[in-house]
Amino acid sequence: xxxxxxxxxxxxxxxxxxxxxxxxxxxxxxxxxxxxxxxxxxxxxxxxxxxxxxxxxxxxxxxxxxxxxxxxxxxxxxxxxxxxxxxxxxxxxxxxxxxxxxxxxxxxxxxxxxxxxxxxxxxxxxxxxxxxxxxxxxxxxxxxxx
Amino acid sequence: xxxxxxxxxxxxxxxxxxxxxxxxxxxxxxxxxxxxxxxxxxxxxxxxxxxxxxxxxxxxxxxxxxxxxxxxxxxxxxxxxxxxxxxxxxxxxxxxxxxxxxxxxxxxxxxxxxxxxxxxxxxxxxxxxxxxxxxxxxxxxxxxxxxxxxxxxxxxxxxxxxxxxxxxxxxxxxxxxxxxxxxxxxxxxxxxxxxxxxxxxxxxxxxxxxxxxxxxxxxxxxxxxxxxxxxxxxxxxxxxxxxxxxxxxxxxxxxxxxxxxxxxxxxxxxxxxxxxxxxxxxxxxxxxxxxxxxxxxxxxxxxxxxxxxxxxxxxxxxxxxxxxxxxxxxxxxxxxxxxxxxxxxxxxxxxxxxxxxxxxxxxxxxxxxxxxxxxxxxxxxxxxxxxxxxxxxxxxxxxxxxxxxxxxxxxxxxxxxxxxxxxxxxxxxxxxxxxxxxxxxxxxxxxxxxxxxxxxxxxxxxxxxxxxxxxxxxxxxxxxxxx
Numbered sequence: 212x213x214x215x216x217x218x219x220x221x222x223x224x225x226x227x228x229x230x231x232x233x234x235x236x237x238x239x240x241x242x243x244x245x246x247x248x249x250x251x252x253x254x255x256x257x258x259x260x261x262x263x264x265x266x267x268x269x270x271x272x273x274x275x276x277x278x279x280x281x282x283x284x285x286x287x288x289x290x291x292x293x294x295x296x297x298x299x300x301x302x303x304x305x306x307x308x309x310x311x312x313x314x315x316x317x318x319x320x321x322x323x324x325x326x327x328x329x330x331x332x333x334x335x336x337x338x339x340x341x342x343x344x345x346x347x348x349x350x351x352x353x354x355x356x357x
Numbered sequence: 358x359x360x361x362x363x364x365x366x367x368x369x370x371x372x373x374x375x376x377x378x379x380x381x382x383x384x385x386x387x388x389x390x391x392x393x394x395x396x397x398x399x400x401x402x403x404x405x406x407x408x409x410x411x412x413x414x415x416x417x418x419x420x421x422x423x424x425x426x427x428x429x430x431x432x433x434x435x436x437x438x439x440x441x442x443x444x445x446x447x448x449x450x451x452x453x454x455x456x457x458x459x460x461x462x463x464x465x466x467x468x469x470x471x472x473x474x475x476x477x478x479x480x481x482x483x484x485x486x487x488x489x490x491x492x493x494x495x496x497x498x499x500x501x502x503x504x505x506x507x508x509x510x511x512x513x514x515x516x517x518x519x520x521x522x523x524x525x526x527x528x529x530x531x532x533x534x535x536x537x538x539x540x541x542x543x544x545x546x547x548x549x550x551x552x553x554x555x556x557x558x559x560x561x562x563x564x565x566x567x568x569x570x571x572x573x574x575x576x577x578x579x580x581x582x583x584x585x586x587x588x589x590x591x592x593x594x595x596x597x598x599x600x601x602x603x604x605x606x607x608x609x610x611x612x613x614x615x616x617x618x619x620x621x622x623x624x625x626x627x628x629x630x631x632x633x634x635x636x637x638x639x640x641x642x643x644x645x646x647x648x649x650x651x652x653x654x655x656x657x658x659x660x661x662x663x664x665x666x667x668x669x670x671x672x673x674x675x676x677x678x679x680x681x682x683x684x685x686x687x688x689x690x691x692x693x694x695x696x697x698x699x700x701x702x703x704x705x706x707x708x709x710x711x712x713x714x715x716x717x718x719x720x721x722x723x724x725x726x727x728x729x730x731x732x733x734x735x736x737x738x739x740x741x742x743x744x745x746x747x748x749x750x751x752x753x754x755x756x757x758x759x760x761x762x763x764x765x766x767x768x769x770x771x772x773x774x775x776x777x778x779x780x781x782x783x784x785x786x787x788x789x790x791x792x793x794x795x796x797x798x799x800x801x802x803x804x805x806x807x808x809x810x811x812x813x814x815x816x817x818x819x820x821x822x823x824x825x826x827x828x829x830x831x832x833x834x835x836x837x838x839x840x
Contacts, residue, residue: 317444
């Protein structure tokens with residue numbers, strides 16, 4: 212029991228350490244954003260997952276949602292995939308290839324880096340994206356922090 | 358001219374859609390965002406001994422010399438939004454087995470009626486089993502090729518209307534997929550002048566909950582196969598002997614109603630998965646009969662590797678006693694030797710059984726190819742040779758010997774041609790329709806060496822309950838990718 216406790220403590224300090232290290236390195240986290248003109252105020256992890264996996268096509272308020280991805284290999288995209296989608300790149304490719312080639316669905320639009328995504332999202336209330344929190348400005352609002 | 362027409366008919370699909378390409382490209386380039394995507398399988402293989410072939414369907418077979426053609430393919434898809442709720446998509450596939458000719462496998466307009474309901478208008482796949490929609494996209498499943506007992510390559514695109522309706526009950530996601538359409542694709546080419554699968558409908562229901570996927574589908578259709586060349590001699594022969602009426606009715610595949618059903622179950626945890634499917638296919642009131650096929654496959658994922666093991670079996674059931682009796686009645690009435698078709702059929706069933714287990718449609722068309730080819734040609738010798746060649750191709754040498762022997766004995770009359778043709782068709786049909794059980798075991802490994810491509814290697818061993826003719830071992834390996 213005690214041993215377990217110590218072990219947990221060790222893990223927590225370790226995660227804390229990596230968190231500190233990570234934030235020092237990137238100076239910011241990844242946030243999920245929509246346009247400030249979008250009426251929705253929050254989304255949970257499951258809702259974001261459903262939107263990015265093509266399972267839900269609208270925001271909680273009923274408006275149409277179009278998810279956009281950053282370009283392949285971006286650090287934000289990797290963080291988003293691991294934290295929200297929780298699938299390997301291969302698993303995601305398999306998932307989407309079963310839909311793309313059978314008329315059942317289309318993956319999120321790939322649209323460049325965080326600042327491109329922020330610009331697009333800021334201009335269109337139907338879009339949703341994820342960006343570096345340091346890129347957040349008055350055109351977008353944060354619905355979820357990773 | 359007739360030959361020209363046939364060639365035209367064979368490539369009709371290519372020509373027709375090739376003409377559609379410029380139109381499609383023009384409209385696509387006018388749209389703002391065209392999405393290009395694609396997939397490829399570059400694989401080769403060979404059987405383990407010199408007298409063995411492994412047929413993937415329609416004579417697309419591996420033999421004991423290493424070949425890249427049977428499984429290799431290259432697919433390219435262009436998709437363009439037409440409005441917020443409409444999209445045009447075309448998918449072309451070049452197959453090694455078709456001399457890398459390009460054919461449109463999908464070409465449709467998708468309309469989102471609501472968020473959960475999409476209509477597909479145009480050319481699309483028959484959604485019979487779990488993997489039917491993407492049988493060509495090897496990257497999307499763990500095998501190099503989906504079990505041939507249930508999945509046959511090509512011959513599965515229909516022109517019609519599809520409906521995809523998604524709904525959920527709590528954590529359970531549901532998909533109801535309905536397709537109504539018609540197919541006139543003719544994978545066999547020259548020997549069959551007409552192949553028509555019509556009044557085709559299928560409904561497939563899939564439910565997914567967490568690690569569990571369950572699916573059931575049922576469909577019906579009518580089938581008519583290549584009667585153009587045979588109509589005249591058969592009707593002449595019907596005048597000669599009314600016994601022919603019964604025989605030709607039982608042998609010809611004309612507006613015959615068939616049905617097919619599949620149930621599937623898939624359990625998928627992160628490191629272990631098991632998938633099983635059962636298919637019943639009934640090709641209607643003719644010699645083609647009914648088949649039951651099933652498989653169970655299990656895989657283990659270890660980092661970038663997946664190792665898998667599959668057992669598959671196929672049972673071909675048919676009651677062809679009526680056909681055999683009718684054939685013998687006709688032959689006897691014309692003074693010819695009585696065939697012991699059961700015996701011929703038993704001998705030929707090894708090869709035909711394998712063809713049938715690979716694809717009931719393949720065997721169906723094979724039998725009719727024999728039937729059809731047997732009435733081509735101007736004299737008795739050519740007639741006999743055509744029948745012999747066709748039957749040999751379709752079902753082994755025994756049926757051919759019977760047909761050729763009969764032609765030699767009876768001499769060249771119109772009735773003879775028809776009897777030879779019908780007997781050849783019946784022999785082919787009877788042997789195709791023989792009770793036969795085949796089973797196969799596949800072991801394989803897949804290495805996902807990058808995020809969008811993988812290396813796959815497999816060994817498949819097939820055996821049947823008849824003799825060693827249909828027993829074969831196949832090594833194959835290749836790269837599968839999506840892009």
